[in-house]
Amino acid sequence: MFLNHVLRPTALAVAIAVGLSGCAHVDQYMGQSSGTSACVAGGAVGAVLGVAVVALTKGDANAYKKGALIGAGAGCGVALLYRERVQKLQAVAKEEGLVMQVSELNANVAQPAATPNVQSVGVEAQLQSSEMFAVGSAELTTEGRRKLTRLAAALADKQPAPQQTPQTLKKILVVGHTDATGAAEFNQKLSEQRARAVGQILADAGIARQDIYYQGAGASRPLASNDTEQGRTENRRVEFVEIDNEKLLVERVRSERSNAKYLAHGTAPAAKAKPAVAKSTPAKPVVTASQQPAVQVPQPVAQAPASTTASPAKSAIVPLGGEGGVDFGGNAVTDTRSILAMGITPKSSPFSLIGTANATAPLSSCVADLPRIEGQVKNLADDKPLNEFATNEFFPGLTGKPWATAVNGHSVTVGPIAVLRDDAKVAQAPKMQFITDYATPQKHQSQPYLSVANTYEGENKILYRVFAVDQSKSPVTCMDIVFDKRAGSAIAGEIYYPKQGDAYVAQFTPKRR
Template structure:
C-alpha cells in the first residue's frame, strides 16, 4: 500500500509541476496548500485545472503503462495531464466569468462538475479524460423570473444576462477577446470551444400538470438555445430539453426546494463523445419526489386520457395496425397467492394468443367496476419491490418499502406515485429528438401478458432504454374480460403513462392507467428479463382499492 501511495504522490507532484502556476501557496506558511490548489472558495481559482492535471496525468500514466511500462507511462502521464488541464482550465474560466455576471445581475448560479464514468474514457493509448464538462444551473429567483408568466418569452433583463452568458461559450466572441500576448494554454482553451456540445435544459417544480410542465420547459429551453445560436454558436452543437419536474435538485416538499427546482440548466460537454456519455449516465434524485395521493394519480390520469380522447376525435391519432402476439411458454402457475391472501384462480397454462389489437372506446364506469381481479384490500399488503442497489438510474437506492424514506413515492406502491413526464433531448438544428438504438435486453417493443382471475392483461410496445432505464415510448394496455378465445377483442385499450426506476437487480416498470386497472408495479429482473414474477396490479372495485399478484411474461 505504501508503494502505491508513494507512486500516486509522485504522480500528483509531477502533474502540479507541469504547469508552474498550477499549485497555489498558502501565504501564511509559504507551503503548497491543498485547499487553495484543489478546493479554493474563490470562483476564479484554478481548481478544475489542477484537478484535471492530476486526474489526467494519473489516468494517462495507467493507460500508457499498459502499452510500455517506461516510455508509455511518461508519455501517457504528460498527454493526460495536458488534456485534463485544458478541460479544467476552460471550466475555471467559465466559473470565473459567470460568477462575475451573477454578481452583476443578482443571479443564483450552481456549478456542478460532470465527471467521466468510473472507467477512464479512452481514445487511443495514453489519452484519458478526467471530466466530461460543466453544468450551470440558473435559478428563476426574482419576482419577474426568466420568462413572462406562462410563456417562453424571455424577460428583457433575462435576455440581457443570457446573451452575456452565451458569449462565454461562443468561439467567435472568445477568439476576438484573446489578447495579443495570449499564452498557448489560453489559445488552446478557446480552440476547444469549437468541439463543445451544449445542452440547454428547462426544469420546473412538481406542481401542476406534469405534461404541461414538460412542454412549457421545453419551449423555454429552446428560447434560451436560440440566444446561444445568436451568439455565434452553430445550431448543430446546441441541444435543448424540457425536463419538467423529473430532475429535481432540491426537495419538492418545501417552498424553498420547489423554488430551486425552477431553473434553466446549461450543460457544457467537451465533445460529441462526452455528450453521448453524459446522456447515458444521467441519474435522477427521486428521493426529492413528493408522494401523490390516490386522487392526484386519478386526476392526472383522467386529464391525460381526456387529452388523448380529444386528439383521437380530431383525427390526430393514426389507426392501429393489427399485431398478433404469439403464445407464451407453458408454465404451471396455479400456486397459492399467499401475498394477496387468496389462491390464484387463473388457468395453469398461458393463453393461446392475444388477438389483434384494435382501438376500442373507453369502457364505462360500470364495465370498469365489473372486473374483479381476485385481489385483497390494498392496505392489507405492503409489497416488497426489490430493485437492489441503484447506480445511474431514475430511482433511489435499496429495496422499495424498507430502505427508502417513508414519505417518498418509491417507498410506496404506484398508488402513491404519479406519471412524471420529460420530453426528449432535441437538436436545435432540426428540432428532432435524438435517436437511440440501445435498449435493455428483452425490452425493445416486447409484449407482456398474464391472466389474472380469468381476465387477460397485456402490455405491448414495451421499450426501455439501456442507459438510465428510461421508457422509450408509451406502451399499450389491453384487457380482455373473462378471456377464453384467441379471436376475442379487447374490452379495454389505452396508452398509459410509465415511470421507470432502475436498480442493479431489477427494473421497476410502473404503469399508470384508469378504468379497470389503476396502476401496475412490474418488477423485471436484469439478469432474466423475460418474466416479471412478484409484480402487482392495483384496481378499484365498488369504491375499494384492491391489490392482486401479477406475474407477466414476454409473449413469444
C-alpha cells in the same frame, strides 16, 4: 464507457480507465485546488482522452504519443478554465441574486500504483427559472434576459481554440424543467421552447450554435415535491451543462434517462388522504385532457409492510377516482412510498448530478405519478437530434410478448412488453386486458385498455410502470412490475385500482406468454 464501434483494444482499455464519477461540489475539489494542482490533474485527464481520441481515428504509434502530449496540454488549460468558470458563475449568481447551484463534473483517471484520481471534465448548474419567464410562456422577461445574458457571458469566456475538431470541442447542453402543474405534453413543449430561448442567449454571447444543444424535460425530472409551492419553485429550473466533448455529452444525456433517482417525487396532483374510518365517497370525475395530462392519477401510494401498518383509527386511505368495478383482493393504500420500487438498486452512472441523497430516498408508486414525457436533445444550429448511436436490441424476455397471471380469480394481461437495452426505452405501447371470474361460467372478457408505459432502470432490475390512458373506464389505474433484466423474468408487481372511491393495491407476478 465511450459510444463507438471502432475502438481498438488499447484505446478501449484507456477509455474504460476514464470512468466517470459523480459530481463534486466546487468547494470540495476545484474550489480548494491550487492552479498548479488543477493543471496537473487536468493534464492527466487530457493525456488519456487525447490517446482515446487518436484511437478513434485509427492513428499510429507516433499519433498516440502526439495525442497524449496535445491532450495533456489541453487538459491543463481545461482544468484551470473550469475552476475559473465555476467562480465566475457563482459570482454572477451572487451579484444578481439568482438561486443557482453550481457543480463540477469529474472523471476518474486510473494511474499506475495509485488509486483513481478525480479530475474535472465539465461544469453543471441548476438555475431556478421562475423569474425568467412569464407563467406559461417561453418569452423571457426583460429582467430574465438581462440576467441570463450575464451568465452567458461567463460561459462564453475563454472557449477552446478553433483548431480543435468538432467532436472534441466543448459542448453546452441547456435543459428546461417545469413543475407538474398542467398537462405533461404542454409542459414538455414549453420547457423545450424555454431551453431553446436560453440556448439562443448563449449563441448571442458568442458560443458557436453547433456546440449548443437544448432539451425540454418538462416535469419528468422533479428535484422536489410538487405538492408544495416551494417544491414547485425548485422544479421550475434551467439546467446548464458544459462538458469536454460530444462523446461525454452523449454519456451524460443517456445517464439521465430512465433514472430511478427521479422517482423520489411523483408528478401527479396532490390528493389529501382521508381517515380510514370515514365513509367512502363517490369516485371523482377524471379531469379532461385539456386540463391535465391524458392520464389522471391522484396520490402516490403503496402498501406498507404489515408490521408497520398503523391501526385503523390512525391510518388514512388515499382517494382514487375511476370506474373500478373489479375486486383484485388487495388492501387499502395508506402509504405514499413504493416498497416495490425501493427494492431496486440504482444503476451505476457515469454522472451523479443531483447528489447521492436521492439514491436512498423513498420512491413514489405509480398512483403518485403520471406518464413522464421528455423531449429529444437537439442542436441549436439545425434543430436535429443528437446522434446517440442507438441500437435495436431488447432486454431478455422483454421482446414484445404479453404477460399474464391470475389475481383473486381474475385474469390480468398486460402487453406487449418490449424494452430496448438503450436507456431501457419502451419500444411499444402496451394494453391491459382482464377476464373477470375467468374460471366460472360467469366469466367476462373486457376490451383491451389503451395504456402508456414508463421504465426506470436499476443495476439488475427494471421497473415497468403502466398507466391506463382512460381511467374513467378502466378497472385498473396503473401497474408497477419489476423485471430481472438479466433473466428476463418478472420478480414482483402491484396493481392499483379504485374501490368505492378509495385506492387499493394487490400483489401479482405475471408470466410471459
